[in-house]
Amino acid sequence: MNDLFTIFIVMALVNNIVLAKFLGLCPFFGVSKKLSNAVSMGMAVTLVMLLASVATSVIYNYILVPFNVEFMEIVLYILVIASLVQIVELIIKRTNITLYNSLGIFLPLITTNCAVLGVTLINSSGDYTILQSIVSALGGGIGFTLVLIIMSGIREKLDVAETPPAMKGLPIAFITAALLALAFLGFNGLM
Amino acid sequence: MLERLKSKRFYPIVFLALIVLVSVSLLLYIDTFTSEVVEAQNKAKIQAVLESIFPELTDFEEDGDLFVIYEGDNITGYTFLASGNGYSGIISMLVGINTDYTIKDVAILSQTETPGLGSKITEKEFTGQFVGLTLDDIVLSGDGGSIDSITGATISSRAVTETIREKMAGIIEMLSE
Amino acid sequence: MEEETQEKNFKASQGKGSIFWKELVKGLVISNPVFILTLGLCPVLAVTNSIDNALGMGAGVIFVLLCSNIIISAIRKAIPPLVRIPVFIVVIATFVTILSLIFEAYLPPLHESLGIYLSLIVVNCIILGRAEVFASKNNVLYSIADAIGIGLGFTIALIMIALFREILGTGGLAVFGFKLFSIPVLSEHPMTFFISPPGAFLVIGLLMALFRWIGVIKGE
Numbered sequence: 132m133n134d135l136f137t138i139f140i141v142m143a144l145v146n147n148i149v150l151a152k153f154l155g156l157c158p159f160f161g162v163s164k165k166l167s168n169a170v171s172m173g174m175a176v177t178l179v180m181l182l183a184s185v186a187t188s189v190i191y192n193y194i195l196v197p198f199n200v201e202f203m204e205i206v207l208y209i210l211v212i213a214s215l216v217q218i219v220e221l222i223i224k225r226t227n228i229t230l231y232n233s234l235g236i237f238l239p240l241i242t243t244n245c246a247v248l249g250v251t252l253i254n255s256s257g258d259y260t261i262l263q264s265i266v267s268a269l270g271g272g273i274g275f276t277l278v279l280i281i282m283s284g285i286r287e288k289l290d291v292a293e294t295p296p297a298m299k300g301l302p303i304a305f306i307t308a309a310l311l312a313l314a315f316l317g318f319n320g321l322m
Numbered sequence: 323m324l325e326r327l328k329s330k331r332f333y334p335i336v337f338l339a340l341i342v343l344v345s346v347s348l349l350l351y352i353d354t355f356t357s358e359v360v361e362a363q364n365k366a367k368i369q370a371v372l373e374s375i376f377p378e379l380t381d382f383e384e385d386g387d388l389f390v391i392y393e394g395d396n397i398t399g400y401t402f403l404a405s406g407n408g409y410s411g412i413i414s415m416l417v418g419i420n421t422d423y424t425i426k427d428v429a430i431l432s433q434t435e436t437p438g439l440g441s442k443i444t445e446k447e448f449t450g451q452f453v454g455l456t457l458d459d460i461v462l463s464g465d466g467g468s469i470d471s472i473t474g475a476t477i478s479s480r481a482v483t484e485t486i487r488e489k490m491a492g493i494i495e496m497l498s499e
Numbered sequence: 500m501e502e503e504t505q506e507k508n509f510k511a512s513q514g515k516g517s518i519f520w521k522e523l524v525k526g527l528v529i530s531n532p533v534f535i536l537t538l539g540l541c542p543v544l545a546v547t548n549s550i551d552n553a554l555g556m557g558a559g560v561i562f563v564l565l566c567s568n569i570i571i572s573a574i575r576k577a578i579p580p581l582v583r584i585p586v587f588i589v590v591i592a593t594f595v596t597i598l599s600l601i602f603e604a605y606l607p608p609l610h611e612s613l614g615i616y617l618s619l620i621v622v623n624c625i626i627l628g629r630a631e632v633f634a635s636k637n638n639v640l641y642s643i644a645d646a647i648g649i650g651l652g653f654t655i656a657l658i659m660i661a662l663f664r665e666i667l668g669t670g671g672l673a674v675f676g677f678k679l680f681s682i683p684v685l686s687e688h689p690m691t692f693f694i695s696p697p698g699a700f701l702v703i704g705l706l707m708a709l710f711r712w713i714g715v716i717k718g719e
Contacts, residue, residue, distance in 0.1 A: 133407050137477070146410060151696050153544040157624070202353040202600060205618050206345060206592040213588060243622045245541035252615040257407050297712035305704025312697035319439075319474065334579040341586055345593040352600055359604035411614070434614055 135266045138259075142270030145319060148246055149278045150312040152253075155246030158237060160304050162283050164290065168233055169283035173276025175234060177269070179219055180247050183212050184268035187251040188261045195255075208251050209242075216242045246275055281311065367431070368416065372401055375418035375427045388493060391418075399426055402493045406485030408433060409440050409477040417452075417486055423494055425460075428452045428486065433478075440478030448472055448479070452486065457494060460487040519644045539623035542616045543657060544699040550674055553661035555609040557654025559598050559617060564626050564646040566594045568634040572642035575635045587630040588621070595621040625649060663702050668694035 148154045155176065162169050187208050195201050220238050224231045231238070241247060250271045254264040285307055294303050368389075372382055376391045376399055383390040387403040399421060405414035411434035418426035428449040435441045442448055451469050452460065461467025462483050464476075471479035546552040567590050571578075578586050599617050602610040610617065620626065629649060634642040666672055670686030672679040692698045 141409070141477075153541050153696070153699070154619075156540045156544070200350075200353075202349050202596055203346065205596045205599070205621055206342075206349070206589060209588055209592050209621055210585070213585065243624055243627060245619050245622050248622050249541075249615060249619060252618055256411055256615060258412060295708075297708045302704045302708035302711070305700050305707065309697045309700035309704060312695075312700055316695065316697065334582045337577070337579055338582045338585055338589075341589050345589050348593060349596050349600075352597055356600040356604040360607075363604075363607060432611060434611065 133263070135263065138263055139266050139270040142250075142253075142267050143274035143277070144315065147274045147278060147315050147318075148249065148271045149275055150308065150315045152249065153245075154249035155244055155275055157240065158244065158246075159279060159282060159308075160301065161237070162279050162286065164283060164287040166280065166283055169279045170276065171230060171234060172237060173272070173279045175219070175223075175238065176241055176244065176246060176275055177272025179212070179215055179241050180250050180268045180272045180275075181265065182215050182219070183208075183247050183251055184254055184264040185261065186211050186215065188254055188259065188264035191255045192261060204252075204255060208248060212247055212251070213242045246271070278311070282307070368403075371416050371429045371431065372418075375401060375416065375429060387489075388496070397421060400493070400497065401426075402489060403431075404485050404489035406481050406488075408443075408481040409435050409475070411435075413443070413478070413481055413485065415482065415486070417490065419490070419493075423456065423490075423497075425452045425455050425486075425490075428482075430482075435475070435478045439472065440475040442472045442475060443478050443482050448482075457487065457490055460490065519640065539625040539653070540703075542619055542623065543660065544696070544703065545616045546613060547657055547660040547664050547699060547702075548668070548694045549612075549665050550658065550661045550672060551609065552612055553657040554654070554674070555602075555606070555613055556616065556620075557650070557657050559602070559613075560620060560623065560625070560653055561647070561650030562598055563591065563594045563620055564629060564650045565643065566597075567591045567626060567630060568642040568646040569639055571630050571634040572637060572639045578635065583635065584627075584631075587627060587635075591626050591630065592621045625653060660699075660702055660706060663706075664693045664698060668692070668698065 142148065146152060149156065149159050158172055158176065162172065190207055190211070191204070195204060195207075216239060220231075223234070223238070250268055251264075253271075254267055257263075257267075259267060282304075286304075289303060289307065298306075372389060372391070373379060376393075378393050379391050379398070380394055381392040382401075383392070389401040390397055391399045391401060399418055401416055401418040403414065404417055405412050407413075413433040413435070414431045416429045416431055418428075420426050430444040430449065433441065433443060435443065455468070459468055460483060461469065462480060463470050467483075469479070469483050542556055546556040567587070570590055571587060595618060598620070599610070602613070602617065629645060633645045637645070662672070666682070667685070667690050669691075670684075670689040671681035690698075693702065
């Protein structure tokens, strides 16, 4: 599975990072009913994912592997991601204040988002080149945004439906996710 | 005294740098002896697998990814390490070939494919298909060859097949020189 | 703020020993990280597909939580507020790496099956959360109690979910190679759905609903 197209499809659909790899669940379950917010969140995460994948892939291929210091992976990756999120946050604040306000606390929380670190770890465990990492991040980000959009639409219906009290909120969201994950399993047939 | 130190402007950066320094040193130290253990384990594992592919082997010579298998003073075959990207991670394997460059056996060393589907590449039902094949036969049946993919695990099956074929081509070329 | 002072006074009036146990029990039930705080869910879904993975991850989280709570609590007075989050992150990342190196050398099959989720402990909101909320503000002894309590609560939750998924999904239970039991009809035709991703979501959703229905937690 080294060719770019397969990597993209697998990251976005077949092995969707949310529904199959369980990454990025916090923003997934916390997504608002407004479609525009879901899209903004998805795009923000995709951007950070892309930048982080490039940066970490460079570190992996030119520093970690050649100098035999793969054990520094976790510390370096998470510091890189934390810094990138700070920078992206600053840029968004300066260029689009409405976007900044609507994303709110979720922007700095992207640092602790398993999705970003998860994708960078998937890249290194697959020994991806920088190009492969970029495609992988694109697939991951788009898959993440797709699922966020779907969930955002469903949440609107969930809120007005008559759910039993014990199920209200997270439990019913999880069961919805189960059905979504089941549907996405169908993508296995693509391969 | 701590309060006076904390009020200095450079304190935060110095503190953080110190923490990172301690962290790196600690990790470097621990890595030196754990990586020795890991290497020893890998060696033992490879030796065990080599012996399962060539039960009568008396000795082997290592040359990068290639192992030359001896029975007494005669070369009885070769084994090479190959790894490629599967469905979810790297699949690494040892492939044994006879002196006439037909496959003796295939052993999967490590994989993280889907349990119950892609993980079936480790089973004899799949790997046994490679036994006796020449380089040109190593093609999936979907592409006109004789290797049947595992149902529902085409990517994993393809990954193994192509990885073996590519690496084997390189090894044969190297041996023929 | 008043709540905090009340809590401080209450703690001061109790003996040190009983506070230790109170903090510990708190993490197990009242503030159970998985079912109540719903923190750090990513690894939960991924590693509960087998009891081995659940136990391994649980032990790992307890180790990292304990070590990072101890260190952060020990140096809490010296940490400059400006860089406290990066400091927490580096400390936690260091211990996660140590855990990963130890597993790789001494427990290779566990290291292989946990995969990236082992490294992902570093972004587990539980550990960063405890560092920020507790360890940086309390002494070492209480921080140890907090770590053990929350860690055990997390592990027990993992085990509960894994029990369901493994028994229904494979028809039996095997702990580190030892077959504990095997249910007759189920083991020939296990409901592999439960080992798969949708099964994970379903089991946790149902368990959460169960906890709320029993009234252990106050519902939304």
